[in-house]
Amino acid sequence: MQGLSPHEVSNFFFAVAVLLIAARAAAEVAQWLRQPGVVGEILAGVVLGPTVFGTLAPELQARVFPSEGSVAIALNSLGTLAIALFLLVAGMEIDLSAVWRQGKAALRVGLIGIIVPFALGFVPASLTPDWFGAADESKPMLFGLFFATAMAITALPVIAKILFDLKIFHTDVGVTIISAAILNDLAGWIIFAFVLSLMGVASHTFTPAVTATLTIFFTIFMLTVGRWAVNRALPWIQAHTQWPAGILAFALSMTLLMGALTEWVGVHAIFGAFLFGIALGDSTHLRRRTRTTIDQFVSFIFAPIFFASIGLQANFVESFNLPLVLVVLLIASMGKVLGCSAAARGAGFGSRESLAVGFGMNARGAMEIVLGLLALQAGIIGEELFVALVIMALLTSMTSGTLIQYVIGHKRQVSFIKFVSSKTFMPILEPGDRFEVTRLLTVAAAEAAGVSADPAVASVLTRERLFNSSMGNGIAIPHARLPGLKQPVVAVGLSRDGINWESRDNLPVHVVIVVLAPDDNPSLHLSVLGSVARAFRRPQAAPSLASTASNLTELRAFLRVESTPHAGEPDHASLP
């Protein structure tokens, strides 16, 4: 079998490792700057591609990421696999029934959110395809269709993440945005599948008319019979095969089979993967643990490799066309924000909330870029429009959360760990009574904050004497609001053996967290206390922290794991 030579294996592995490391590091920076991780992953690729690395050291760049030969084919086929798996996961997140539950508002926002940007995009692009960067000007209507679709598409995973971060996922605004985005995504991809088949770029097996018919048939089939069949198949597979080997093999092989089928029919493989993802994700028999395993591996390994590899495809400086970027940004944002806001207003939302819906629907993120890349590879568009689409997707994703926050004024979660420093962390408390321990930690906190210790101690101890601050399960939170503080300050003390706190549950206290907060910001004070409670939801959390963490890094690591939903817990999906 033809394969990679040892040198090529080395090159292939090195290239994938570099993409993965750069993508992760950039995603961390993006998240630290409160941006979606995917923004960082894409920018990492831009740096590694012709734009930066290729300009600084063209020969080295071409050796690490060759554009021809076996290594290029290996990287490209891995990227194709990654994008299909990413669409599987994106499909799994789509809950069709939510669209119906949300009803009228979602339907309106979803449909108008497609129609307005679609119309705004179609007219100019079909009139002046040349200006917009069509690769083949002889088919202005088809190019107009593609461009209109690109304007109309939205990005469910990015939106979901933003809403979740803003804690408005379960509000009316949040549910409307998500349901409308689902509808939007589904319609957008179906239209794009048609554009691809009409362009005749995906395959030459069928005529466009046959491809279109087969695509409609396949879509209806997967959303009805396919969904039903997957839902019936899962219990059988879980009963008769090794778990989770059987269900994982089923999910991945069906994704690839459906992908192979749609690619053969004449639309891209990702369309089949996406529809199968919807059918799989909708099944009540898909267990949370299976979902988590697929989701983690795809979201954290395959998707970053794909998104980082996008930057390898074009030179973002050379192909940067400022007028085009601005026009694309304007058409895309105007269409979405105005269309969706108006629709939300019509469905009964207030003016600020309507604007929030519009900003939410404007985030394009990953989906836009997938679509742009396919069009570039299929020769529908040139590098300039591709670059403009990617930049538009990045900017709308980056601004969406900030704009929503601005119009509806929700605050992000704070965590008490932000206010702990190495000076206020005491991994091993001497045995003592609870007032002694509280005094010790309060003094440390006051010193770290630069305020005088005595009034702080007096205030905390008075409160502690009146109200025992034990929360049960081995955790106590003595606290007070003080004048003169600009920021809260938090001291954490751990005790392996536990301190007798005279708690109601009679358990010794292993974790003592002293919170001093500014007296002019009671809501911040409560947020900090709330974040402590969230971090120690699990009954065993406090004793297990006390026996493991010996420095601030380990405390942080512990909190990070505790704050991740415990996805592996046994669950039985059909329970209410």
Next chain:
Amino acid sequence: MQGLSPHEVSNFFFAVAVLLIAARAAAEVAQWLRQPGVVGEILAGVVLGPTVFGTLAPELQARVFPSEGSVAIALNSLGTLAIALFLLVAGMEIDLSAVWRQGKAALRVGLIGIIVPFALGFVPASLTPDWFGAADESKPMLFGLFFATAMAITALPVIAKILFDLKIFHTDVGVTIISAAILNDLAGWIIFAFVLSLMGVASHTFTPAVTATLTIFFTIFMLTVGRWAVNRALPWIQAHTQWPAGILAFALSMTLLMGALTEWVGVHAIFGAFLFGIALGDSTHLRRRTRTTIDQFVSFIFAPIFFASIGLQANFVESFNLPLVLVVLLIASMGKVLGCSAAARGAGFGSRESLAVGFGMNARGAMEIVLGLLALQAGIIGEELFVALVIMALLTSMTSGTLIQYVIGHKRQVSFIKFVSSKTFMPILEPGDRFEVTRLLTVAAAEAAGVSADPAVASVLTRERLFNSSMGNGIAIPHARLPGLKQPVVAVGLSRDGINWESRDNLPVHVVIVVLAPDDNPSLHLSVLGSVARAFRRPQAAPSLASTASNLTELRAFLRVESTPHAGEPDHASLP
């Protein structure tokens, strides 16, 4: 970037999906026949390769699994990635400290288990390389070294699975076999890395002497400084990056980097992946959830793709050379079984247990085949010897468990579900008192077994009156031993609302399991009762089963998930 055409994408996805489905199905059959799953995965590939599919329909086979062109390169690069990830997981299973804990016996068995088959292999192969199928007869000593290594290598993952299935993993015999196999694996791979570098097949960057020196240095480095550095890095990564994104990206990118490094140095990439796996698996900071995610995705997706693709490489009928197969089988088995048994005897084991150690160490499984494939691709051996090595690996893996079982006579676990039929499963019990419910289920069980109901009911009810059969947590097991039964028979009844069983914990009973067992086999009776207790260890198991399962398939699915270790539970690896 050069990539796959739409037709090639379709072909690539289809080929991978077929490999995955066939591998899983065959692994299920193998496990049903109480054979290691990997045996099925390899045989699935043999069926899909030139041997069967290629003989029946050569043109179609060549279209699905082309051996030249972009699709071949895509399949091959995916296989290379899969094998590196498989070696990562194999490395993660290696616990170096266990070797030291087990001490003398493991050291003896491990070393003699290498030396004897190595010597037995080296002499004839270096004297008559031609007869053994050397591809290049001009270097008899080197070929002898390779063949000797192939005889000396063992298969840790397969052995671990066999011992676990036989429930002797934690006995003296089990721990000795595992520790010796770890030592054996490590030494075997180091020797093989040398053989590869001496052959000068892996790379032309360095002379063999430099390669050998670098390999020794790299091995020592990874097992000392590398291990320490990984252990230091993990808490930092877990504290400062998104969880589990950061740790997954770290694990995979380092595997690929170390693989790229060893490949560049002149030994195969899998060697670097394997050593990094040891360092990663040894870290006390690697959380169980991370381990499980990597393990599941690699073991159930990547590894099957790799093992199934082995069968594509050769025609197992055309290249079948009976004398060679027999001689390889004889040398391999004699060396391992005699050498290891003698070593175990010398370390103080009894004669039957020593033989069990020998049979355990004889299982070659996956590792042998990895080694054979590399040698085939590197042009060290021809197809005939490759086929002989694969057959030897399959046969030793398949017989190892049976032979151990035969010499030490352990029995496999039974599960009560084997004795439940649709006639004895009642998903919705009518409300009633506990004796009524017990009577109803006992009658169903007796009828299904074809014995008369009255004595069975009398016997079960008498026992129930004397000893309340509630086990707590909502489960009751009324049972009796009856004359005239050949097999146990089990009836299962579920009640959503629960039945008042006058249990000690005062909880209503949601699951009633009536067990009738033959009166001449008390140990089987106890095994069945034990399997019920195991299945319902989790306090919420009984009520959640009662509210979800409405047919036998769903009951089976439930039990399968319950019997899987709950890998996702929060854990803090550094706890004792």
